[in-house]
Amino acid sequence: MSSDGAIQGPLYEIRGALLTDEEQILATARHLNTVNLPHEREGVQQILEHSVKSMTGEIQDPKRRQYVFVLVDRSKNQIIGTSMVFGQLGRKDAPYIYLDVIDEERYSQTLDKHFKHTTLNIAYSYDGPTEIGGLVLHPDYRRVPERLGTFLSYVRFLFIKMHRSWFQDEVLAELLPPLEKDGTSHLWDALGRHFMEMTYAEADKLSRKNKEFIRSLFPEGTIYASLLPRAAQDVIGKVGAQTRGVEKLLRRIGFRYAERVDPFDGGPHFTAHTDEITLVENSHRVKIEGLLTDETSEAATSGRKRAVVASETSAPPYFHAMLAPFEERSKGVGAIGASAAKALGIAPGDEAWILPLE
Numbered sequence: 001m002s003s004d005g006a007i008q009g010p011l012y013e014i015r016g017a018l019l020t021d022e023e024q025i026l027a028t029a030r031h032l033n034t035v036n037l038p039h040e041r042e043g044v045q046q047i048l049e050h051s052v053k054s055m056t057g058e059i060q061d062p063k064r065r066q067y068v069f070v071l072v073d074r075s076k077n078q079i080i081g082t083s084m085v086f087g088q089l090g091r092k093d094a095p096y097i098y099l100d101v102i103d104e105e106r107y108s109q110t111l112d113k114h115f116k117h118t119t120l121n122i123a124y125s126y127d128g129p130t131e132i133g134g135l136v137l138h139p140d141y142r143r144v145p146e147r148l149g150t151f152l153s154y155v156r157f158l159f160i161k162m163h164r165s166w167f168q169d170e171v172l173a174e175l176l177p178p179l180e181k182d183g184t185s186h187l188w189d190a191l192g193r194h195f196m197e198m199t200y201a202e203a204d205k206l207s208r209k210n211k212e213f214i215r216s217l218f219p220e221g222t223i224y225a226s227l228l229p230r231a232a233q234d235v236i237g238k239v240g241a242q243t244r245g246v247e248k249l250l251r252r253i254g255f256r257y258a259e260r261v262d263p264f265d266g267g268p269h270f271t272a273h274t275d276e277i278t279l280v281e282n283s284h285r286v287k288i289e290g291l292l293t294d295e296t297s298e299a300a301t302s303g304r305k306r307a308v309v310a311s312e313t314s315a316p317p318y319f320h321a322m323l324a325p326f327e328e329r330s331k332g333v334g335a336i337g338a339s340a341a342k343a344l345g346i347a348p349g350d351e352a353w354i355l356p357l358e
């Protein structure tokens, strides 16, 4: 802060989450409440402990690490969003579980009848992909000109590139399907509920800690979706209204629907090969040879791009990123906005990680 109380540098910052963020992250989780980011104090505490131990390297196996990033409105010192990366989803002690969605065609020559059925088969992976998840922005900050949802989502691909060897060759995102206002899942009511005798919320909560009951109780073999009520069929592989922006962002950078869905609610799984994700390809180290003024006049900004600029520290919060003007002057050499550079502790002559944005 300056002496008049105004903040120095960009208004928004993404940093590694800290244990002291518990209260604010709990308030943010109210707007998501998923397996990855539950609206529940104990769950948030565990997630934060895990993230800090991952950032410090106290958890030695990169596959077991999970990182939480928080977006901060620096003028209020308030957390307004989160996003996460999980080193690996699906290990021997906790498989990645999904339903394979396969179209099956049947035809009878005798009757000249042709049917296309959707079939579901439960599947388990014990050596699964890296997962991105827990993406949520406070409703007051959605669809603002700074495109904060994009910033929060995309910063993870810069982080993955910075530490490429820690991550798998495939990245997975589990998207949320349409749910009723009270949280009811039509697929759960038509399918899972009959085999587990619990509510969707109870099953979801239990699956955070323990996946054994799914393997033991969920039906094996082919399930014909045609046998389910229409409302249940209609949510299989569909993206819910509030998650459409995520789908758009992911498709744009190379993710595709993997014909796999969540066994409880039918939410679609999107995947991409890590090195083919455009943002992973485009993130790179740049030697900073100059600083740009933060003027916004057209003359000052022509030829400039916006970029996510990141720096890391051995002290908390370990990782910082900001949006800043960026000019690449020659390969691997460029200039970034002066105020962001100052706030990130980057000086001319230093190297910084950059993800140029369109």
Ligand SMILES: CC(C)(COP(=O)(O)OP(=O)(O)OC[C@H]1O[C@@H](n2cnc3c(N)ncnc32)[C@H](O)[C@@H]1OP(=O)(O)O)[C@@H](O)C(=O)NCCC(=O)NCCSC(=O)CCC(=O)O
Pocket: 031, 032, 083, 084, 132, 133, 134, 135, 136, 137, 138, 141, 142, 143, 144, 146, 147, 148, 149, 150, 151, 153, 173, 174, 175, 176, 241, 242, 243, 244, 245, 246, 248, 249
């Ligand atoms: C997903 C976000 C964070 C996106 O935030 P914003 O909309 O502010 O982001 P943005 O940068 O302004 O916009 C990104 C692009 O998405 C478009 N867009 C945004 N909302 C949309 C909607 N409802 N329907 C259609 N398009 C939409 C914008 O126009 C923009 O497109 P252009 O670029 O073309 O202009 C937010 O909507 C949110 O918090 N949603 C509720 C929580 C949620 O469903 N989270 C995902 C859970 S699933 C999960 O976490 C796994 C996936 C993951 O981690 O990435």
